[in-house]
Amino acid sequence: MKERGMREHGGNLDQAQERFGGRAEDWIDLSTGINRLPYPVGEVSARAWSALPSRAEIEALHQAARHAYRTSAPIVALGGAQAAIQLLPQLAPPGRARILAPTYNEYAGVLSAAGWNVQEAGELDALAGADLAVVVNPNNPDGRTHAPKDLLALLPRVGRLVIDESFADAVPLSLAPEAGRPGLLVLRSFGKFYGLAGLRLGFALGDAADVAKLAAASGPWPVSGTAIAIGCRALHDDAWAEATSARLARDCVRLDEMARVQGWTLVGGTPLFRLYETPDARAAQENLAHGHIWSRVFAQKPTWLRLGLPGSEAEWTRLAEALAR
Secondary structure (H helix, E strand, O other), X not given: OOOOOOOOOOOOHHHHHHHHOOOXXXXXXXXXXXXXXXXXXXXXXXXXXXXXXXXXXXXXXXXXXHHHHOOOOOEEEEOOHHHHXXXXXXXXXXXXXXXXXXXXXXXHHHHHHOOOEEEEEOOHHHHOOOOEEEEEOOOOOOOOOOOHHHHXXXXXXXXXXXXEOOOOOOOOOOOHHHOOOOOEEEEEEOOOOOOOHHHOOEEEEOOHHHHHHHHHXXXXXXXXXXXXXXXXXXXXXXXXXXXXXXXXXXXXXXXXXXXXXXXXXXXXXXXXXXXXXXXXXXHHHHHHHOOOEEOEEEOOEEEEXXXXXXXXXXXXHHHHHHHHO
């Protein structure tokens, strides 16, 4: 049963186990859009586990993120992009919020709970006039994208513009280099592209005033020593990021072809997940679940099925076998 107050997300593997059995390690979880071939973390020092992070270490992580995101903007590390979303209401008194929808459902929930008047908009221009406008770019779950120039043109027409780039690592459209502009706040997720969602690491980039507010609200130790150590290593590893982006691009073509053979139509996606139109998404989900492969369905869109990309060849083989049933 879904806990009270919990919104629908991928990653609900415990529910899949309750219905279809198996241990967590028996399953291939393709419901989340998290890289199934994670960054090789290597050894982590004992100090990273045992000592409180120093200011110098946190700043080193900030510098690593600036390197990876090609920016010099003020930045604060947080416990995932979700932590930044939770803090958004603290940036300004409640007002009118407009969210480009359909999209990640935490924005509406968090802002509504904080007293904001939340409206959903179907087009970019409809966000104009909002005190707070939210655009997920690329969008979750359909992968819709917007050119940086179009988003920058919207900036002077809203009070504050939040651009969620949680799935942008392998897509060349980031506004991180522009994040120092007043009123622009860019959110980045570390865990999805690097495949380390359990580390709980993300970043908010913006003008000095907004970043200072978020830093104050997040406290003196917003991320763990382990997240700092692994984050610094990964964010400086340009060769891994480039190779991973290339692999994900190839794997998208591979998964789309497997879906085409099933008669599914591509709705959209990113290099980390694909969204397909199917005759019956829940039937497709259940078929895959019998092979202990978990996917994402949507209550409001009964024909939509979202799949992350398998990692190892063994995972690709299992997916092919489940689809062939």
